Structures are given as structure tokens and as C-alpha cells.
Amino acid sequence: MSDNQLGTFLRTWRESVTPIEVGLPAGARRRTPGLRRAELATLAGVSVEYLTRLEQGRDRNPSVQVLGALADALNLSLRDRMLLRRLTKEADGGDPLLCAAAPPLSRGARPTVRAVLDRLEPTPAVVLNWIGDVLAHTDGYARLTGPLGLLDDERPNLLRYLFTDERARAAYPDWDRVADDLVAQLRHEAPLRDPYVAELADELTVTAGAAFADRFADLAVAPRRVGTQHVEHPEAGPLRLSYETLALPEEGQRIVVHLPADDATAAALDHLDGRRPGALRAVRPTG
Numbered sequence: 001m002s003d004n005q006l007g008t009f010l011r012t013w014r015e016s017v018t019p020i021e022v023g024l025p026a027g028a029r030r031r032t033p034g035l036r037r038a039e040l041a042t043l044a045g046v047s048v049e050y051l052t053r054l055e056q057g058r059d060r061n062p063s064v065q066v067l068g069a070l071a072d073a074l075n076l077s078l079r080d081r082m083l084l085r086r087l088t089k090e091a092d093g094g095d096p097l098l099c100a101a102a103p104p105l106s107r108g109a110r111p112t113v114r115a116v117l118d119r120l121e122p123t124p125a126v127v128l129n130w131i132g133d134v135l136a137h138t139d140g141y142a143r144l145t146g147p148l149g150l151l152d153d154e155r156p157n158l159l160r161y162l163f164t165d166e167r168a169r170a171a172y173p174d175w176d177r178v179a180d181d182l183v184a185q186l187r188h189e190a191p192l193r194d195p196y197v198a199e200l201a202d203e204l205t206v207t208a209g210a211a212f213a214d215r216f217a218d219l220a221v222a223p224r225r226v227g228t229q230h231v232e233h234p235e236a237g238p239l240r241l242s243y244e245t246l247a248l249p250e251e252g253q254r255i256v257v258h259l260p261a262d263d264a265t266a267a268a269l270d271h272l273d274g275r276r277p278g279a280l281r282a283v284r285p286t287g
Helices: 005-016 037-044 048-056 064-073 078-091 111-120 139-148 158-164 167-171 175-189 195-207 210-217 263-273
Strands: 125-129 134-137 226-233 237-248 253-260
Touching: 005 048, 005 078, 037 048, 037 064, 064 078, 064 195, 064 210, 078 195, 111 125, 111 134, 111 253, 125 139, 134 139, 139 167, 139 226, 139 263, 158 167, 158 175, 158 195, 158 210, 167 226, 175 195, 175 210, 195 210, 237 263, 253 263
Parallel strands: none
Antiparallel strands: 125 134, 125 253, 226 237, 237 253
């Protein structure tokens, strides 16, 4: 087996992608139907010399930004982006150990927090840690987000779902605004130099590319704790939800509560929950 799997992967993909597939003219006198190194380098914003070193295995530690740009330029699928990231980590000797001095990342909700969720039924409500892992939720939240695919993973994460699951863009008509808010929360509300944020950011920079990386680099966007969100639900139809965020600072967690923002959404959620009309009442946003 080659000890330059990363370079082989990049070269194989470059040679298999046609210029037309990435918006370039086909041209004439091509030895192969694939991209020239100079063309891929230009599309990804790197030098030809650097791309050559990567393909030849003389540089095995590209930044996640470079990997994301190359993945975008080659139009890689999510599966291939994940393989690219794995090959890079293997070439670099594996994942670094997380800093022992970092605060522990919460992986569960306290019993009292779960008791609060019980009192909120059938309202859709969820407990998240600072990187967007879903730690606990109401049954109402499961009925709202389960059909969207958000809870499919063994350890669901809002950011991973939003940026890597194609169903998310169909579920959220205002996808850009939702993405802005979630990345701003990741960027501004986690501990400084947090290794868990760095690990997730590295992953999504590769798997989601510029859609995530550009937002993560923008420090000017502040997270919103309240607002209105639109959801296209496959079973309940179009929903308009008001949300409120309740901070649990000692655990580095937050509870996000969703309430119907109009009567049509209230009726749709009651139907989704199998309850008689009036279980959830609309809370119209002000301002």
C-alpha cells in the first residue's frame, strides 16, 4: 500500500474531474480529460508548487482551510470530504491529544434540567452544550425535528446536521440566517482556545468548506438568543416558530425553547403531537 495516500487521493480526483464540471472551458490538446495542476491550484487559491508538494507527498500537513478549498474546487461529496480529512490526519500521525487544562465538555444534562424539560412538554425544547451537541430534549422536540433527520446520528449535533446533511437546507428556508446564528454561538460562547471547538471547526472546514469556514472566520456576527425561525416540515407543513434561549453557564449549556409564532403553527404542532387543539398557544414575537 502506498505511503502517500493523501497525495494519491488528490491526484486521482484532479485527473477524474473535467474542466466543464468545474466551470472551465474544455480547451484543446489535453493529454487527459482531467484538470491540470494549475487549474486546480487556481480554483482552490493555492500555488501550483504547493499543490505539487501535496500530490508528491513532500508536504503532508495541509491546513484545514486548504483542504476545504480543495474539496470545494473538486466538488467532493460529503463522504469523500470525510475520507480526505481522515487521510490527512493519518498522514500527519493522527489526532493530537486534547489539552488537559481545557474545561470538560458536558455530555449529559443534570436531572433537574431534565425535570424542567418534563414540565415543558409538549413544547419543543432541547439542551445543547457549547459545540451544539444535543444532550436532552422533550418528546415535542423529537416530533418536530425527528422527521427532519436532525436526530438520526447516535450523538446528534446541530452544526454537523446543518452543514453536512442535505435535508437541512430543505428544512430551513432561512438556512443562511440559521447558519449565521449557530456559528456565531460556537465562535463567541465557547471557552477561549477550546480544543473541542477547534476539532469541530477543523472537521466542518473540510466537510462543509467555505459555507462554514467563512462564517467561522467572521468575528463581527453576534449570536441571537431570541428570534423567529421558519421550518418546512415534511409532516406538519410550513411552521413559524419563536425561540428563546436560556443559559446554564455553570455547565456551559443552554436550553432552546420553540413556541408557535402564529395560530396555524400552533394547530400544526398540536396535530403533530396528537393532542387536541389548544395544547400549544401562539406566542407572537414583538417588534
